[in-house]
Amino acid sequence: MEKIIDESQQGSSLSLENNEKNGRKLYIESYGCQMNFSDSEIVASILAKEGFNTTQDLNDADLVLVNTCSIREKAEQTVRKRLEKFNAVKRTRPNMKVGVLGCMAERLKSKFLEEEKIVDMVVGPDAYKDLPNLIQEIDEGRNAVNVILSKDETYGDVAPVRLNTNGVSAFVSITRGCDNMCTFCVVPFTRGRERSRDPQSILEEVNDLWDRGFKEITLLGQNVDSYLWYGGGLKKDFDKATDMQKATSVNFAGLLELVAQAQPKMRIRFSTSNPQDMTLDVIEAMAKYRNICKYIHLPVQSGSNRILKAMNRLHTREEYFELIDNIKKLIPDCAISQDMITGFPTETEEDHRDTLSLMEYVKYDFGFMFAYSERPGTLAERKMKDDIPEETKKRRLTEIIYLQQKHSFYRTQQHVGKTEEILIEGTSKKSDAHWMGRNSQNTVAVFPKEHYKVGDFVNVKINECTSATLIGEAVGYSENN
Numbered sequence: 001m002e003k004i005i006d007e008s009q010q011g012s013s014l015s016l017e018n019n020e021k022n023g024r025k026l027y028i029e030s031y032g033c034q035m036n037f038s039d040s041e042i043v044a045s046i047l048a049k050e051g052f053n054t055t056q057d058l059n060d061a062d063l064v065l066v067n068t069c070s071i072r073e074k075a076e077q078t079v080r081k082r083l084e085k086f087n088a089v090k091r092t093r094p095n096m097k098v099g100v101l102g103c104m105a106e107r108l109k110s111k112f113l114e115e116e117k118i119v120d121m122v123v124g125p126d127a128y129k130d131l132p133n134l135i136q137e138i139d140e141g142r143n144a145v146n147v148i149l150s151k152d153e154t155y156g157d158v159a160p161v162r163l164n165t166n167g168v169s170a171f172v173s174i175t176r177g178c179d180n181m182c183t184f185c186v187v188p189f190t191r192g193r194e195r196s197r198d199p200q201s202i203l204e205e206v207n208d209l210w211d212r213g214f215k216e217i218t219l220l221g222q223n224v225d226s227y228l229w230y231g232g233g234l235k236k237d238f239d240k241a242t243d244m245q246k247a248t249s250v251n252f253a254g255l256l257e258l259v260a261q262a263q264p265k266m267r268i269r270f271s272t273s274n275p276q277d278m279t280l281d282v283i284e285a286m287a288k289y290r291n292i293c294k295y296i297h298l299p300v301q302s303g304s305n306r307i308l309k310a311m312n313r314l315h316t317r318e319e320y321f322e323l324i325d326n327i328k329k330l331i332p333d334c335a336i337s338q339d340m341i342t343g344f345p346t347e348t349e350e351d352h353r354d355t356l357s358l359m360e361y362v363k364y365d366f367g368f369m370f371a372y373s374e375r376p377g378t379l380a381e382r383k384m385k386d387d388i389p390e391e392t393k394k395r396r397l398t399e400i401i402y403l404q405q406k407h408s409f410y411r412t413q414q415h416v417g418k419t420e421e422i423l424i425e426g427t428s429k430k431s432d433a434h435w436m437g438r439n440s441q442n443t444v445a446v447f448p449k450e451h452y453k454v455g456d457f458v459n460v461k462i463n464e465c466t467s468a469t470l471i472g473e474a475v476g477y478s479e480n481n
């Protein structure tokens, strides 16, 4: 679940409880990061009020929406293939309408209507509240586009419907957009400038989730550590705020404390952190509250100072080590995971060895690793040649994946012999007789079901492990239950 791109979820369609009064059918499919899956919940909520029930059968749909990802070329190719499939269905059902949402919609804008003739509607990530108008346009036979990026849209006032939920874990979006301008990344262009959501509306959503039986939330944003609420508006305009706004502003550490105190039994996770914005007060807040999970996803992308600079990552390898040391000093059992890119332009074997040695220093618990994919419009695409041969990118990728597997196994072994609190999420994929859940560090654990049920906090004695899974047996409910 913490994975930025969860491969098992890609392309899943969403369904929610049907409202008898609603007469039209919506099929919505999502790709990409957790933000996209969370956004699809907002879209479904807006459309439920417009007379749409969800369907999981494409052939039954009046409106087909695909929430898209642009982060790598492969993600866009997958969506194009799906659009071909929708086109085939549309030939037999000409009244069916197709809309593209999300990052690819924002990146390609009206080109979508011109090039991909099957698309009726193109909607960027900040324009979902305009969907009722846009749908009216397409109902009347016109194509519709809204890709305007917003300075203040956070959808704080839209209560997302929870789609395909296990009833235990939910995402709560806290920031939108990104100001970091990493040279490889398309996100600032597709999701706009960074803005934060009103903490009051975040607390209301968290309290409501607890009341409905949810036990774990993940605070979501492209860069959560950069969260800053000062009454609304873009993060970059904070210096223009009044003294009063500045004095009453809430940063990420402050928000974490508010949420941790509001629901002391709710597990709190967050994703994604950018090392350059992660401050000591966030780590201190994590150490202070037992309900804030001891896990930080801390993408570094490269271990080479030269490449970090070329990527416009605003920290050095040494500063990253200092951050890791501080985390481990304040929270010795904190799990840390990475995102890494191999084959960024000009990357040498020496740079690659720096990445391997950085990984050796940190020994990450998990990792999400990618070969560099040049994205149109990014600074790297405009200023640098994509000069690393594909086979070199892939070979380096294989090497870091291999090293990560070794480290993951080393990390899971550290849990063996301990008794840890596991929150049960559902039945194990491999055995109907076993529950699957996670410990605070986000490592998956499986154990015999006995009398326990989904949503229970259970103490589990860990007896053995693989590189990805802890295997154990329950010894009783935890004090959090």
Ligand code: SAM
Binding pocket: 004, 033, 071, 072, 182, 184, 185, 186, 187, 222, 223, 272, 273, 274, 275, 299, 301, 339, 340, 341, 370, 371, 372, 373, 374, 375
């Ligand atoms: N906020 C995160 C950060 O600190 O960088 C970025 C989130 S991004 C949606 C998820 C991951 O996709 C990135 O961390 C990066 O590893 C990968 N990624 C982004 N752009 C990429 C590109 N052009 N090629 C390959 N991987 C890319």
